[in-house]
Amino acid sequence: MPTPIGHALGGIAAGAMILRDPTTITSVARRRLSILATFALLGMLADIDFLVFSPHRHATHSLVVGGLIGIMGMAVLPGKPLIWMSGSAAYLSHVFLDWLGADTVEPIGIMALWPFDEGHYQAPISLFLPVCRQYWLLDCWLSIGYAVSYELLIVGPFALAAVLLNRRWR
Numbered sequence: 001m002p003t004p005i006g007h008a009l010g011g012i013a014a015g016a017m018i019l020r021d022p023t024t025i026t027s028v029a030r031r032r033l034s035i036l037a038t039f040a041l042l043g044m045l046a047d048i049d050f051l052v053f054s055p056h057r058h059a060t061h062s063l064v065v066g067g068l069i070g071i072m073g074m075a076v077l078p079g080k081p082l083i084w085m086s087g088s089a090a091y092l093s094h095v096f097l098d099w100l101g102a103d104t105v106e107p108i109g110i111m112a113l114w115p116f117d118e119g120h121y122q123a124p125i126s127l128f129l130p131v132c133r134q135y136w137l138l139d140c141w142l143s144i145g146y147a148v149s150y151e152l153l154i155v156g157p158f159a160l161a162a163v164l165l166n167r168r169w170r
């Protein structure tokens with residue numbers, strides 16, 4: 001499973017790829033940085049269950065919840081479908097990246113189809129390194145640093161491209 005940094009980059013990549021015209025949300029956020037920060041937060045949001053629920057990677061890692069984020073956007077910002085979709089995409093990037101990540105804690109995988117299916121899903125090939133949780137060990141922090149570097153190399157270019165390829169963001 002990627003670190004919060006990898007998830008933040010994933011949220012930026014997915015959200016900025018869809019929201020081609022940031023001027024549509026000037027009433028919400030007047031600066032580009034705050035829009036990107038919102039995408040980054042949405043990309044990390046699913047792991048809030050780490051603080052509240054056990055086991056981790058349950059309902060918040062569901063495609064249904066990603067859809068609900070868009071529906072909540074409809075209520076908050078009516079008539080702005082690109083914002084709804086970009087918010088959902090930023091959130092769902094988390095589900096996608098976790099699905100691609102190496103999981104070492106039982107139950108393995110994410111409940112992507114909850115509440116329709118309580119199975120845990122994981123990609124057959126892990127793209128991201130497992131994240132060490134033995135924070136009291138120096139080796140753990142070295143491992144986390146290596147995992148973050150790896151995520152910057154894999155997800156970082158997508159986030160950068162999503163922002164830079166859109167000329168309206170400049």
Ligand SMILES: [Zn+2]
Pocket residue numbers: 001046047057061094098
């Ligand atoms: Zn997660």
